[in-house]
Every structure is written in C-alpha cells, then in structure tokens.
Amino acid sequence: MLLAALELVGIAAFAASGALAAVRARLDVFGVTVLALTTALGGGIIRDVLLGVHPVTALVTWPWLAVAGVTGLVVFLFHPTVARLRRSVLLLDALGLGLFVTAGTTTALDLGAPPYAACLVGMTTGIGGGALRDVLLREIPLVLRREIYAVAALAGAVVVAAGDALGLPAALVALVGSAIVVGVRLVALWRRWDAPVPREGGAPKLDG
Template sequence: MLLVLDLLGVAVFAASGALAAVHARLDVFGVMVLAAVTALGGGVLRDVLLGVTPPSTLRQWPYLAVPVVVALLVFRWHPAVARLRCGVQLADALGLALFVTTGTTVAIGVGAPAVTAVLVGVITGVGGGVLRDVLRGDVPTVLRREIYALAAVIGAVVVVAGDRLGLPPTPVAVGAAVLVAALRVVALWRRWNAPLPRPAA
C-alpha cells in the first residue's frame, strides 16, 4: 500500500513538472526530463543526504517508468489536464504531505538528529519543485510565495516530535500528512502567502 501511495505522489509531481515544461514550450524530451526531475528530485536529494547510494528511486523501475508515462500523457493531452488545475493542486498537496512524512520517517530510521530529520523531510517534499523551477530559469516558488515550505516544516516537526515522545509512528505519520495537506489546501483556498518585504519608499 505504501508503494502505491508513493507512486501516486510521484505521478502527481510528474504531472506538475510536465505541465510546467509544456507551459515553457519544451519539446517532448524536455517534458519527460522536467517531469522526472520534479517527481524524483526530492527523494534523490534525501537519499544522497542520508548516504543511501545509489538512491532507492533509481534502483526500482516503477519510479522511473511512472514519470515517463505521465509526461507522455500530459504532453499529448495537456489542454485537458490544464483544465483540471484544482484537482492537480489538491493531488500535489497530498503528494507533498506524503513525501514530507516519509522523508522525515526515513531520516529518523537511519538515526538522524531531530533537526536533520526535519530538514531532510522538507527537502524531500519541496526538492523536486525547486529543481523544476531552477531548470525553467525561475526563482523557486517556495521561496517567493504561497504556504508550501512552511506546511512541510510543520509536518516534519510533528513527525519528529511524535518520535521523541515515543508515540506510535504510523498514526503520527498519518496525522502529520493530514495536517500538511490541510494547511496546503486551506492556503490555496484562502490565498495565503508568506510575508513579503515592504517596497522601498
């Protein structure tokens, strides 16, 4: 079941990356590359930071096949996918929630300190999107608007706190995932953004 949920998160992030590539007018190869980087970038960064080499997502063929298939589907039917923007954003929130909690849990499992586990969890959740934006030549979205990285930080802290308190890991991870997804969805609905500096006089 965890594998299915993980691959669902990969598929959602792959769709996000593929749509960004289509909007940037990249060719079919560029669409596949951006989809794969968005979907797998966070997990690869997590494994590299934790010393897991080669990264687990590069050792299992479904993790490589899903982004390619999704990219081709988006490339072919991107007008219809673009109309499902709200659905994609909701699924993206669920993918963020899943990747943050699993990334933090993996870090805890290898004995990482609390602060490291939080950082690894956040990087797992937002890393793919940051790489996507950098490849497109944009300032990463998580650095300039929307409650995205903040939701990831809160979720990772909840997972680490639950571990330090000796709480059962599965309910804690589920609760943290629900919290991350809820924060992200509410932020989109209410149009919440992190504070910006006031313009110079």
C-alpha cells in the same frame, strides 16, 4: 500496498506539475519528460544523497521511474485536458507533498539523524523536486516565493519528529503529519494565504 499506491499517486501529481510547467515553457517532448522526472523524483534523490543512501532509491525503484515518465508523456500529448484539471492536480500534489515529507523525515530518523536535521531532510524531500524544476526553467523556486508550501512541509516534518521523540506509534505519527501538511496546503490555497514579503521601497540607503 495502500501506502505504495499513494506514493505512486503523489509521484504522478508531482510529475504532472513538472510536465505542465515544461509545456508552458515550450520545451520539446524530451524536455517535458525530464522535467516530469525531476519534479517527481528530485526530492527523494536529494534526501538519499544527504543521508548517504546508495544506490539512490528512486533509480532502483522502476515503478517510480515508469509512472513519472509516462505521466510526462501523457501531459505532453494531452496538456490542454490536464491543464483544465488544475484543481485535481493541486489536490494530488498536496497529498504527494504530505506523503513525501513524512516518509523523508521518518527515513532520516531511522538512519540516526537528529530531529532538527530529520525535519530539514523531510521538508527537502517534499519541496526539492519542485525547486529543481524551477531552477531548470530559470525561475525563482516557487518555495522561495509567496505560496505557503515549504512552511506546510516543515510543519508536517516537525510533527513527525516530535511524535518520534515522544515514542508514539510511527503509523499514527505519519498519518497525522501527512494530514497536517495536506490540510495547511489546501487551506492556504483555498484562503489564498501568502507568506510575508518585504515591503516595497527596498532597504534604506546608507550615506557615505
């Protein structure tokens, strides 16, 4: 019950971030709702497609669809208020990222994926919705830019895969993996850490 409630909290946080991005892009109510649904559920849909899970979990779990859709509408109607809660949204987003990454990695392992593939699937589960959101808004996905987001997701996925390989209790491994994702993400926001980027000046010019 607690895990299901936390999943819904994560979905709501992801949906709110997608809806806020849509509001900033001046989309209409339909566009805001679509971006909310895409951001909240896109990673899980990609996971299921990669793992051959049919029907896709997000499309047959009506509470997920309802929470994401309603969150999008709430943000559309009250976006100035929601925007002022940015820190709370970021905290919930980090929590959702941790839950989705560990759930995605565990699902992949349970379905027989090798550890390295499970790590990639778990990371994609966490970051896929946000990447789709940015593509729809014609932006370079946030996870490919400077913020420490995908790295945090991958770190948690590696912990889950390693714990599974060592035969540790699944619940404990999932808890530790989620905590690492959330911790790395929040510390990166607090300390304003960024991933390295190329130096300015571009690649050296070749003669001939």
